[in-house]
Amino acid sequence: MSAAAEEGPRRAKPAAAAADKGDLFHVVHKVPAGDSPYVRAKHLQLVDKDPAASIVWFWKAINAGDRVDSALKDMAVVMKQLDRAEEAVEAIKSFRHLCSKQAQESLDNVLIDLYKKCGRTEEQIELLKHKLKMIYMGEAFNGRTTKTARSHGKKFQVSIKQETSRILGNLGWAYMQQKNYVAAEVVYCKAQEIEPDANKACNLSLCLVRQRRYEEARAILDDARGTWLPGSDDPKILKRVEELLHEIDSLSPPFLSLPSEEDLIGRVELLTTEWSSSPVSRSRRRLPIFEEISTFRDHQIAC
Known part of the structure; x- marks a missing residue:
């Protein structure tokens, strides 16, 4: 083999190393390879940390038909981060028809978050109900389980099952924003039946607190503090449980213990003994209300 032939593999190594380095860059920064409008948008978003500029290139990607499913969804997420949620809602509504059928469910999830951000509770509730209907009709997850x-x-x-419980939890929270605590309670109870967790237990307890059903709320929080509910060992959940219990203690009326029947009879006997042993006259032992009745009766007789 000639020296020239031996040089070939050696020259190929730097190119291969550069390719490996480029692949590593895309993996680390989670950006796709290439130079299309969508790739530029993701580079601006994730590498350059320039969200405003990335929106411009996401728009270019949508107009060019370049990965429209991902471009529209990613652009809406970036807009939400920049407090442009209303603009993101209109973008999804206007351009989702360009996206595939498989992308619609994901776009709905983004839209629900945007409605929540904008305070558009009615639209949020309607979309959540729509998603529950899709699950009921077997159309969620594109027909998969x-x-x-x-x-x-x-x-x-x-x-x-997990998705149903999650959507019900979001629906319950939306009802709570409307102060419709009865509807929220029903939804949270159903969510807990399907897949219970400590966070939804806290929200259900809050529904009951707002309805002044303090003891029921306390019982649910006791479960949330237990070890059997998922999330019950989360420090944030535990802190919220303690805050709710403190709120219940501050709002619920104090429990007044009533004396037992034996205790009540003993007190009456003690009272009558004190009356009978008192040196004052019989008339003076009467309570004021009896004195008034007697005086009124004597006056009638005299008349």
Whole structure:
């Protein structure tokens, strides 16, 4: 083999190393490879930390038909972060028809968060009811029993049961914003039947507190402090439980213990003994109201 032939593999190594380095960059920063409008938008969002500029390129991606499903959803999320939630709502409503059928459910989830951010509770409730109807009709998760979700960069599987409980929890909270505590109670109870957790238990307890049903609320909080409910060992949940218990103590009337029948009879006997042993006259032993009655009766007889 000639020296020239031996040089070939050696020259290829720097290119391969550069490729590996580029792949590592995309993995670390979670940005796709390439130079399309969507890729530029994600680079501005995640690497350059310039959300306003990324929105411009997300718009370009949507107009160019470049990964429209992801571009519209990501743009709405960035808009929410910049307190442009109302604008994000209109963007989703105006351009979701360009997205695939598989993306619609994910867009609904983003829209629910936006409605919550904007305080548009009625629309939030209607959309949550729509999602529950889709689950009932078997149309959620695109017909599958589970879906892959992502949180804090990690993927995990969500079942229909978990999703139903989550949506009911959000619906209960939306009703609470309307001060419709009866409806919120019903929804939270159903959510707890499907998949109980300590956070929803706290919200259910709060519904009962607002209805002045303090002892029922306290009983639910005792469960939330137990070890059997998911999330009961979370320090934030424990702190919230203690705050709710403190609120119940401050709002509920003090419990007045009534004397037993034996104790009551003993007090009456003691009182009558004191009266009979008193040196004052019989008329002076009477209570004032009896004195007034007697005086009134004597006056009538005299007349």
